Amino acid sequence: MRAVVVGGGFGGLASAAVLARMGFQVTVVEKNFALGGRARAFSEKGFTFDMGPSWYLMPEVFDRFFQAIGFRREDFYGLRKLDPSFEVVTDSARIKVKPDAGANRATLDSLEEGGYSKFMRYLRECSEIYRKTMSSLLYRPYSGMRSMLSPSVLRAALGMRLFSSMQEMNSSYFSSREMLYLTGFSSVFLGGDPSSIPAVYSMVNASIFGDGVFYPEGGFASVVGALAKAGQRLGVKFVTGEEIVGIRASGSRVTAVEGDHETYWGDLFVFNADYHHVEQDLLEPGLRSYSDAYWASRDVSPSALIAYIGLSGKLGLNHHTIVIKGDWEEHFQSIRKRSSGIPEDFAFYASARSKSDPSVAPQGCENLFLLIPVSVNFQESDTNRERTVQRALERLEEITGEGIRQRIVYMKTYCRRDFEKDYNAFLGSAFGLSQTLGQTAGLRPAMRSRKLRNMFYAGQYTHPGIGVPMTLISAQVLGSLISGSSYWPSEARLEDRNLAETS
Ligand SMILES: Cc1cc2nc3c(=O)[nH]c(=O)nc-3n(C[C@H](O)[C@H](O)[C@H](O)COP(=O)(O)OP(=O)(O)OC[C@H]3O[C@@H](n4cnc5c(N)ncnc54)[C@H](O)[C@@H]3O)c2cc1C
Structure with a gap:
């Protein structure tokens, strides 16, 4: 079975590896000459810049992903915990955050009375949300609202302040501007701000403050390189500098995608390119899953x-x-x-x-x-x-x-x-669709086309959403959708050989 992945961003690279691992013959077709999409790198005058991501958060998601495709992350790149993790500078304070929560006691107490103990209670709630979302909500496929109302989803979501914003949750603990800034800035990583992003995403703060902030040796370019190398070892073929300009379909199936140089035939197609671009620019109107009105009503990230x-x-x-x-x-x-x-x-x-x-x-x-x-x-x-x-x-x-x-x-x-x-980005947005409540889980654009049975999507537009860890998870969710399992890979396939050592 041949699979074609359109787009070589994190979502595309990860999907290609998952599909190859499932036994597909995979070709990734990327418009730019470098892989990585928004996470590409470039060098000029002796300086090397990662163009997009720089915060390596939720390290366990990366490790889990490499393990799922048969490798070990540490065989590709090392991680260094930053100390200080980061600094927040306001008009009145320079707040240096250390990775060890206890080392922040004096700083937090200086920002607000009882700041440290309030913060530790806050962190406990964030960690509980993190644990629940990781174990029960992020890695599962959704299809629309109904899939979000299943008893297991509702059970996991219980007590997670589902209808509160991050701002509401944070201000139930803190009153000073500084503490609210410190606990609210991560909402921008999710394409919004503390009042538009739901409290459930304070799970990111469990990673930032609980695990610490990491630097992948060589920067994000080495994470991109690791995924490409892993893909190659699994047999993935990469074509760069080739923009897909059309989609051919017959009946309810995609048969090929047309590049500006070649046509790529396949049995299954995964689109990692911006969802809106694929739907609105590449598909005939009758084959689109969403209307113009749908896109016009979306909350787009900055x-x-x-x-x-x-x-x-x-x-x-x-x-x-x-x-x-x-x-x-x-x-x-x-x-x-x-x-x-x-x-x-x-x-x-x-x-x-x-x-x-x-x-x-x-x-x-x-x-x-x-x-x-x-x-x-x-x-x-x-x-x-x-x-x-x-x-x-x-x-x-x-x-x-x-x-x-x-x-x-x-x-x-x-x-x-x-x-x-x-990147053919919708309205020139940096992160695609914001992670608002109405654009979460089953309410994000669907991973499977509603019109074409062998057409799938992966990456930041789909569930679970924005951020490098989320795009890796989206590839695993894609694996579940295609294999019809509730989690990909099934345990049976996890325990096998380490391909990193074989090539
Ligand atoms: C400035 C910035 C900072 C960020 N900081 C962080 C951070 O610190 N930590 C973090 O975890 N996340 C961060 N993010 C978010 C994270 O980078 C993204 O969520 C993630 O990289 C998106 O990956 P993707 O594969 O979904 O999309 P993309 O990276 O956009 O990949 C899509 C690919 O499709 C290609 N494509 C588009 N159209 C076509 C076509 N017609 N034919 C062929 N190919 C096509 C594009 O060229 C692109 O390579 C940041 C993002 C930005 C922009």
Whole structure:
């Protein structure tokens, strides 16, 4: 049986490995010349930049995935726990978070009376949600609302503040702005903000604060490389620099996808490319699962203005820093309202990855990555991009007390239109559909086409959603759907040979 996977992002690479493991002959067709999708890397002037993800969270999901396809993660790349995990800088505080929760006692107590003990209670609830979602909710296939009402799902969801937002959950523990910032910023990783993302996703905080934040040696590029290598060992063929421009169907089956160079025939097709693009640009209207009205009514995650910067000299920043200026609600509102501008005070993320990995910058230099969430209507003229990045740099200069702008030896910005051009991204969004309650589990776009029986989807648009760990899980859920099992792989196939050692 031949399977064709369209898109070589994390969701596509992981799906290809799963299908190959199931015995399919798999070809991955990727539009760009590099694999990895939003997690590609590039090098310029001695600096190496991971273009997208930088927070390696939920490490057990990666380990589980490699094990499921017959390998061991540690045979491909090592992990380093960062210390400090990250820093949050507000107008009035610099909050350095250590991986050992006990080491944060004095810091948390200084932010709010009883801060540490409230935080430990909060973390217990997040960990309980994490445990339940991992064991009963994330790895199972869903098909619509009905599948979410099964007794086992309802039982697992019991007591999980299903209808509360992260903001509501966090403010039931904390009252200070700083504690709310500290426990709320992870909502942005899920394509929203604390008031739009459901409390159940505070499971991410169990990973951030409970497990710690990891750095995969070599960065996310080495995670992409590991999946590609594992795929190759399982027999997956990769075609890069080939954009799929059409889908051929006969009756209720896809027969082939047409690339701009070749046609790829198969028995089963998995689309990892942005769901909206596949449906709206590649499929005939009568073969689409969703209408124009459906897409128009979706909550789309923000886009991002990113700056990849090479600096001469070192910088007094940690690996991960979240910078919040003023009240972040104004910034979030501009995103929710899809404004073309961004408020004077905005929140952003800065990563000085060369702090943990000197190989990503020339000796004595710093590799700096800035990510500023912006709305999908952000007016991104070159001057506006430049002006916004300059404001973030000014803020970093205030924080570090160092001159930064005059030390820039390389800078490239990336925004909405780049997401559209490079990935066919819906409205130029960075993360696809937000992880709101109405776009969770069975309410995310379905993994199986409603019209074409051998057409599937995987990646961040599908269940469970945004983030590298989630896209790996989506590939395992795809495995369950195709094999008709409730979990993939079945235990019987898990205990076998380690292919990592055979090639
Ligand atoms: C700036 C940024 C920062 C992030 N930070 C983190 C983080 O710190 N930690 C984390 O876990 N997650 C993070 N994420 C989220 C995470 O990177 C994504 O959820 C994940 O990489 C998405 O993978 P995917 O396979 O679903 O999609 P993609 O990576 O978009 O892959 C889809 C692939 O399909 C290809 N494609 C599109 N159209 C076609 C076509 N017609 N023909 C052939 N190929 C096509 C695209 O080129 C792309 O390679 C971040 C994302 C961004 C953008």
